[in-house]
Amino acid sequence: MRKPIIAGNWKMYKTASQAKEFVEQVNGLVPDAEKLDSVICAPALYLTQLVDAAGNSPLKIGAQTMHEKGEGAFTGEISPVQLADIGVDYVIIGHSERRQYFNETDETVNAKVKSAFSHQLTPILCVGETDEQREAGQMESIVEAQVEKAVEGLTDAQIAELVIAYEPIWAIGTGKTATAEDANEACGIVRKKIASLYSEDTAGKVRIQYGGSVKPANIQELLSMEHIDGALVGGASLEADSFVKLLEAGS
Numbered sequence: 683m684r685k686p687i688i689a690g691n692w693k694m695y696k697t698a699s700q701a702k703e704f705v706e707q708v709n710g711l712v713p714d715a716e717k718l719d720s721v722i723c724a725p726a727l728y729l730t731q732l733v734d735a736a737g738n739s740p741l742k743i744g745a746q747t748m749h750e751k752g753e754g755a756f757t758g759e760i761s762p763v764q765l766a767d768i769g770v771d772y773v774i775i776g777h778s779e780r781r782q783y784f785n786e787t788d789e790t791v792n793a794k795v796k797s798a799f800s801h802q803l804t805p806i807l808c809v810g811e812t813d814e815q816r817e818a819g820q821m822e823s824i825v826e827a828q829v830e831k832a833v834e835g836l837t838d839a840q841i842a843e844l845v846i847a848y849e850p851i852w853a854i855g856t857g858k859t860a861t862a863e864d865a866n867e868a869c870g871i872v873r874k875k876i877a878s879l880y881s882e883d884t885a886g887k888v889r890i891q892y893g894g895s896v897k898p899a900n901i902q903e904l905l906s907m908e909h910i911d912g913a914l915v916g917g918a919s920l921e922a923d924s925f926v927k928l929l930e931a932g933s
């Protein structure tokens with residue numbers, strides 16, 4: 683039985699006071715950590731403040747990216763050592779916006795996933811196809827290749843801890859959600875790929891989220907599907923009341 687995981691991705695939104703207000707509103711309404719893993723992935727600037735504000739609540743805090751090295755001359759970057767040191771638990775790796783605008787490649791994604799594990803951070807690995815790739819019938823091969831390259835060198839135990847977010851690029855921030863059946867099919871393809879690389883047992887443990895215009899109105903149906911163990915949510919995670927509704931649906 684896989685525990686569901688709902689993660690919000692705030693991207694480059696919110697001021698410090700808005701971030702603080704959000705946590706004050708949400709704290710106390712976050713489901714028990716035995717039922718659901720609840721995560722907010724915030725801009726790096728607010729991570730310390732959010733870790734403190736979340737305190738002992740089951741709400742966990744994640745970063746939206748990181749450098750793969752523990753330290754070094756990499757101006758402007760944030761390292762896994764720094765994230766772990768302030769109490770961050772999760773980190774999104776390979777979000778399509780990072781791949782599209784910030785030169786993330788399958789190689790850097792793989793290095794970052796391995797580095798996150800080495801520093802006791804749980805990676806949320808993002809994969810997904812573009813509209814054109816889906817139209818051309820390439821969804822399966824694109825997603826399989828992204829998964830295979832991203833997990834290269836990971837152990838069975840690490841795979842069992844990994845969170846994979848299947849996020850079709852055409853559904854992110856567009857209001858176009860994949861049908862629950864299409865999302866489940868793609869998440870099933872991810873699981874099958876993990877089974878072929880590791881084992882059925884390990885594939886049965888990895889948690890796979892769907893992401894792409896998830897909101898309170900559609901989350902229930904998505905979560906009812908066999909291979910969908912949670913959601914990575916952008917827009918609908920920005921308002922406290924809608925985020926709480928998503929958590930309620932997941933618990």
Ligand code: PEP
Nearest residue numbers: 854855893894895916917
């Ligand atoms: C995301 O940022 O990963 C995402 C899925 O965004 P949205 O929910 O707004 O489509």
